[in-house]
Amino acid sequence: MEPSTLLRIAIGEARVGMFVHALDGSWLDNPFWTRSFTLASKGDVARLQRSPVRSLLIDLAKGLGPSGAVAVTDEGGSRRVAVPTPIARPRLASAETRELRRAAAILHETTRELRSLFEGVSSGRGLDLAVTRDVVSDLEAAVRERPRALLTVTRLKTKDEYSYRHSVAVCALVTHFGRHLGLDASLVRNLGLAGLLHDIGKVAIPSALLGKPGKLSDDEMALMQTHPQAGYDLLRDEADLPEVVREMCLHHHERIDGRGYPAGLSGEAISMPVRILSICDVFDAVTSIRPYKDAWSSETALARMSQWHGQFDPVLLLRFFQGIGVGSTGMGVGARIDHTAQAQLVGISHV
Ligand SMILES: [Fe+2]
Structure with missing residues (x-):
């Protein structure tokens, strides 16, 4: 189960100091080298906003939220606001x-x-x-x-x-x-x-x-x-x-x-x-x-190519997008496709 401090935001809300838990979309569209990282500079934010990624999950326990504060859940379940600590650039850059x-x-x-x-x-x-x-x-x-x-x-x-x-x-x-x-x-x-x-x-x-x-x-x-x-x-x-x-x-x-x-x-x-x-x-x-x-982003290609009935082998099309991790928030090759994309693709495999 995902921690309660996760919040999904639109790409336009991304700002310096946020901790990115995961980007929505394919690893091919992720302009960073790692799944979870801190947005450490305006350059990082600009790079993210130039990419095909349209939404992301941020972790309020590890970085800023849209309002600029850090919400932290204590063990007892109460929430407090913390002052953000200085941010280091992602070491994997x-x-x-x-x-x-x-x-x-x-x-x-x-x-x-x-x-x-x-x-x-x-x-x-x-x-x-x-x-x-x-x-x-x-x-x-x-x-x-x-x-x-x-x-x-x-x-x-x-x-x-x-x-x-x-x-x-x-x-x-x-x-x-x-x-x-x-x-x-x-x-x-x-x-x-x-x-x-x-x-x-x-x-x-x-x-x-x-x-x-x-x-x-x-x-x-x-x-x-x-x-x-x-x-x-x-x-x-x-x-x-x-x-x-x-x-x-x-x-x-x-x-x-x-x-x-x-x-x-x-x-x-x-x-x-x-x-x-x-x-x-x-x-x-x-x-x-x-x-x-x-x-087109890989996600858009998935959505549109899936609709071109009669052009491709639908089962192979599913396997292709699985192979590049589209539909999953994972970064690995062959990452598991998420349920929405799976359902969509199962639907077309019978065309
Ligand atoms: Fe050709």
């Missing part, structure tokens, strides 16, 4: 910075390598599969060792690097998800390869169209939708690339209800690896933080 720096360095390096790989394919030199496998291994290790840091930095996208960073992010997400599902190591690696290569067919699309802001015309959309087949064709001669990887690239825009492309596959005709890839692909697209577009 430097560990957070170190982890994020390492993750950012991995993101920078793998993005650079992916750009070079795609340029090789674009100029007709073919795919350097050994380097591609190395990039997948690096990302697989990084997401295993520091999932939160890596999956946090991969959300940040720049306009120039968007498509490369998206591919790196999807590679990390499918690897993380595959391991959460307990899949065989070789399938996890193939998922990683497909995550990295799924949009390789976009090298055949004019860059003006790829970077075009706003809505596409019907003709432009039709051209854009050729990229899965173009990717499959580009990878067709890669004898050492498993066929399952090519198929994931070809079918990553299919939908369970048959309204996807290029083949309009439906239901059981869409393999489990393809279903996994399509969830991770869309999740990264909607939660990416870009300078010109608002990102």
Whole structure:
């Protein structure tokens, strides 16, 4: 049972001196490195208010309340008001910075390598599969060792690097998800390869169209939708690339209800690896933080993606969000989902 000194407040009420018992939402949306901590500076408050977190639980026994006083419950149950003691910065801040720096360095390096790989394919030199496998291994290790840091930095996208960073992010997400599902190591690696290569067919699309802001015309959309087949064709001669990887690239825009492309596959005709890839692909697209577009929080992605009936495998969608701890106030990977989200997801699993 939660202590009686806990109080849930809206994010706008957060202030210096409060002790945060827990943030509502996914650990992916938590801008701090620890679940419980003191808001020690205006910078901490600003950082919290810039994050997707919308509400939090504060502990009145350990920090200030909304009125500025500290309410403490004595053993006998009576309450008194205490003067707040000076606040130290959270000691884990430097560990957070170190982890994020390492993750950012991995993101920078793998993005650079992916750009070079795609340029090789674009100029007709073919795919350097050994380097591609190395990039997948690096990302697989990084997401295993520091999932939160890596999956946090991969959300940040720049306009120039968007498509490369998206591919790196999807590679990390499918690897993380595959391991959460307990899949065989070789399938996890193939998922990683497909995550990295799924949009390789976009090298055949004019860059003006790829970077075009706003809505596409019907003709432009039709051209854009050729990229899965173009990717499959580009990878067709890669004898050492498993066929399952090519198929994931070809079918990553299919939908369970048959309204996807290029083949309009439906239901059981869409393999489990393809279903996994399509969830991770869309999740990264909607939660990416870009300078010109608002990102959805992981909670919003859960709420909205759950409503897109017919697009995803509903059971796998539940497992995916469990794997990134959405719906739980816990920080751990695979943290238990809360009852509200559970009920919501059980509801859609029968659609
Ligand atoms: Fe795509």
